[in-house]
Amino acid sequence: MFLRRKPDPASSDEELVLALRDGRQSALGALWDRYAHLLYGVGLKYMKDPERSKDLVVELFAALPDLLKRHQVERFRPWVHTVMRNRCLLALRGAKRDARMDEVPELIADDDGEAMLREAGLQQLEGAIGQLNDVQQRCIRLFHLERNSYQQTAERTGLSVEHVRSHLQNGRRNLRIILSRHADQNDR
DSSP: OOOOOOOOTTSOHHHHHHHHHTTOTHHHHHHHHHHHHHHHHHHHHHHOOHHHHHHHHHHHHHHHHHHHHHSOOSOHHHHHHHHHHHHHHHHHHHHHHHHHHHHSOOSSOSTTHHHHHHHHHHHHHHHHHHTSOHHHHHHHIIIIISOOOHHHHHHHHTOOHHHHHHHHHHHHHHHHHHHHHHHHHHHO
16 A cells, blocks of 8 residues: 555654655654554545545645645644544535536537536625625635635734634635525526
8 A cells, every 4th residue: 555664763753744844854763663544544534545545645645735834733643543533524525516517417518518617606706705794704804715714814804713613613604605595586
């Protein structure tokens, strides 16, 4: 499955994270040896596809140096597990979205029909975001569109992390309501 050496117990995960942040690529290899097989198991659990799971593990490790520079990681094992799970969920959502787009009848006959349908969906989402109150709009844009963390979103908005979470939850709920109303109006 994955090539790996016997993990070196001399360095803790946190020491390897610091070494990788400092640019020592050997730390990436040591983290690979410790976690690639475990992350593959997480991928397999969610994706149910061995090849796609392997690809996600490789993609995660390729992005790991940049991720660790952007995020403060105190406990690597639970953090990397969460990152892998989130990547799997995003991949599954993307696959479902693509499947749904395939199920939509061709409304436009040319080759750009699918692109136009996606663009229409994005325009609806953008319009729905525009209907949220200012704080929810800002939190949604920073967190989901600009991919800031809760902490980064809190710093940029001047809110506490708890308030950011609350505004995100309420904003997502309001987006679902707005988009479902729009879909109901189009069905009439």
